[in-house]
Amino acid sequence: MRKGILEYCVLLIISKGEIYASDIIAELKKAKLLVVEGTLYPLLTRLKNNGLLSYNWVESTSGPPRKYYLLTAEGKEILNKLDITWMELSYAIETSKQTKS
Amino acid sequence: MKKTLNINIGNSIxxxxxxxxxxxxxxxxxIKFHFSKNADHFEIVTDIENRIAEMFREMxxxxxxxxxSIDDVQLVIAQMGSVKDFENADEAEGGIYEETISGVKKLYRDTDDAYIAGVCSGLGHYANIEAKWFRLMFLVSFFFAGSGIVVYLIMWILIPRAATRSQRMYMKGEAVNLHGFIRNFEEELAGNQLISRSRGFFVELAEAAGRIVRTLGKTFFKVVAWLIIILGSCFFLAMLVGMAVFLGFSDANPNEYFPLNIVNDAYLxxxxxxxxxxxxIPIIALVLFAxxxxxxxxAINRTVSFGLLVVWLGGVMLSIFYITKVASEFKEEAEFSQVRELKKYDAYTLTLDRSRFFSRADSVKYQINSDKYRGKVILNDMDDPYNLPRNxxxxxxxxxxGLVTLTQNNSSHGKTFEAALSHAQNIHYDFSQQDSLLNFSPFLQLNRNTKWRDQEVTLTLKVPVGVKLIxxxxxxxxxxxxxxxxxxxxGAPKAWVMTEEGLKCTKP
Incomplete structure (x- = not known):
């Protein structure tokens, strides 16, 4: 996995609304980004401690309460910056591909 | 039939x-061990446990x-991933978020905006001041004995060039996003020689020179480091062998020789x-740094170096303790003198006499039966000067x-006045007169196992006016x-004569 892409995708998934960790995992699996679940937890903790994420405890019907993650204002700001960088990057790649062929 | 257990995991039974x-x-x-290095290990492990509990409940x-059953646990582990998978993931995960958030500025040379090597423009970016002010500063400093040139060259060598896009962003203090990706991209491009930035000839030339200077500098440091490694290791080994010899083969009696004979045997x-x-330990540290x-x-991890530091401090403290202990042995000073009258002659010849009477200490030292040598004299004794400093x-x-007298003043130091006096009394000094020939021993002698306490003999020869001394x-x-x-x-013996004003030189 390229550096930083996983974080970018996690932020994108969370930006769509409050979400439970195992649902994030399901989305990442769908996107074929994540092989094992264990790697997601340290990542979420890190993003949370950097102030990009926060979470709420939500009661569940089938067991103890669950952590639901959401983006903070700072997280949204960083996500916007990453969006711009990503567009620059994909533009660079597309342009390079065209000039090569 | 199998035994079952009730466990509480993630608040579920x-x-x-x-x-x-x-x-x-x-x-x-x-997992706990793997994340133990992580500051948030408790939270991470709790999250993982909660998730495992949830998977169990679903199953x-x-x-x-x-x-x-064991199959269920295997399924869960496969889904969660083994520690090995985490390690791979750790390598792949970039620190881009830390970097994105920090947006720290780093000092680089800006070769895109350079007159010589981009030091000034780099400083400008770093200090948020226009580069021309730094340029002006350096220009002015050139007129002060060219001191600025040296400073500029040093900075040129020490400050790296902003080569990649992310470095240029760091230089300007912009937040770096996905920089790992960009760098990869750029490296691929650079590898294909697709881009080459055109810069001024002067800058290109300066770059080349800078590279040469930097390579030379690096080589120089490496050579010095190698020298330190080799010399330091040799020195350390020599010290180790020396100490082993000292502690292991004490029958060579190194404690009889100066300066080891200062220290009491009890704690030598x-x-x-x-x-x-x-x-x-400082030598080890120097070698490790090299x-x-x-x-x-x-070369070593933090725990080991911290341990070394503690041991070193212990060694230093113990050394200081012993030094003060030894110093206390020199606290008091005592001296006494004895005067002897010499037979009167008009002229005396003063000579050095290395011979001395065979003493009890010698018989022990050379393992000879002292009875056979009683009253005999050792000629040309050269051993003792290593025993003590000139004294x-x-x-x-x-x-x-009008009398000719020789005053012998013995002095010594000691822990107490009594000890000092007893040390002074233990000094043995040989002097003899044969008609007009005065024989002085070059050294004072201490009894065996007497410690060095700055024992000194001061001889004062008093002769009346007109007496010649050779x-x-x-x-x-x-x-x-x-x-x-x-x-x-x-080369001839030195001839002196006593006058009213004191000793004067004469030709023989």
Whole structure:
């Protein structure tokens, strides 16, 4: 996995609304980004401690309460910056591909 | 039939088979160990445990069963991933978020905006000041003995060029996003030689020169580092061997020789060991640092270096303790003198006499039966000067009462006045008169096992006015109260005469 892409995708998934960790995992699996679940937890903790994420405890019907993650204002700001960088990057790649062929 | 256990995981009570339980504990312990270096390990492990509990509950619900089996645990581990998978992920995960958030500025040379090597523009970016002010500063400093040139060259060598896009962003203090990706992209491009930035000829030339200087500088540091490694290791080994010899083969009696004979036998060994620790560890540290420079790698981890520091401090403290202990042995000073009258002659010849009477100490030292040598004399004894520092002083003064006298003043230091006095009394000094020939021993002697306490003998020879003194060649071994070397006479014995004003040089 390229550096930083996983974080970018996690932020994108969370930006769509409050979400439970195992649902994030399901989305990442769908996107074929994540092989094992264990790697997601340290990542979420890190993003949370950097102030990009926060979470709420939500009661569940089938067991103890669950952590639901959401983006903070700072997280949204960083996500916007990453969006711009990503567009620059994909533009660079597309342009390079065209000039090569 | 299998034994089952009740466990509480993630605030859920789960019934689990014994072998499955063992596998699960093993797995969780591995995870705990893996994340133990992480500051948030408690939270991460709790999240993982909660998720595992949730998976267990789903499994029990879906399969309509009561107990978790070993197969279930294996499924969970496969889904969660083994510690090995985490390690791979750790490598791939970039620190881009830390970087995105921090947006720190770093000092680089800006070669895109350069007159020579981009030092000034780099400083400008860093300090948020226009580069022209730095340029002006350097330009002005060139007129002060060119001191700015040296500073500029040093900065050129030390400050790296902003080569990649991310470095340029760091230089300008912009937040770096996905920089790992960009760098990869750029490296691929650079590898294909697709881009080459065109810069001024002067800048290109300066770049080349800078590269050469930097390579030379690096090589120089590496050579120095290698020298330190080799010399430091040799020195350390020599110290180690020296200490082993000292501690292991004490029958060579190194403690009889100066300066080891200052220290009391009771703590000589521990003092030498403390000195060894206090000296060897800085050498080890220096060598390790040199290894770091030479191989660009850290030789030991933080715990070991911290341990070394603690041991070193211990060694230093112990050394200081012993030094003060030894110093206390020199606290008091005592001296006494004895005067002897010499037979009167008009002229005396002063010579150095290395011979001395065979003493009891010698019979022990050379393992000879002392009875056979009683009253015999040792000629040319050369052993003792290594025992003590130069410690005999000779003054020649005018006698007021017409008598020829030799005053011998013994002095020594000690812990108490009594000890000092007893040390002074233990000094043995040989002097003899044969008609007009005065024989002085070059050294004072201490009894065996007597410690060095700055014992000194000061001899004062008093002769009346008009008496001639001839000092033989070897008499230069003493310290004098007059200028011995002012009487140059081409190798012949030095001839002096006592006058009313004091000792004067005459030709023989």
């Amino acid at each position: 789960i019934l689990i088979e014994e072998d499955a339980y063992e596998m699960l504990t093993g797995y969780l312990n591995e 029990l619900l879906q399969q309509q069963k009561q107990v978790i 060994s521990s003092m030498v060991f403390a000195f060894f620790v206090a000296l060897a 290894i770091r420079v030479a191989f660009n790698s850290r 005999v002083r000779l003054n020649i003064e005018k006698s007021e009462n 000092l033989n060649e070897e008499m230069d071994l003493f310290s004098y109260s007059f200028d011995y070397w002012s009487c140059e006479d081409h």
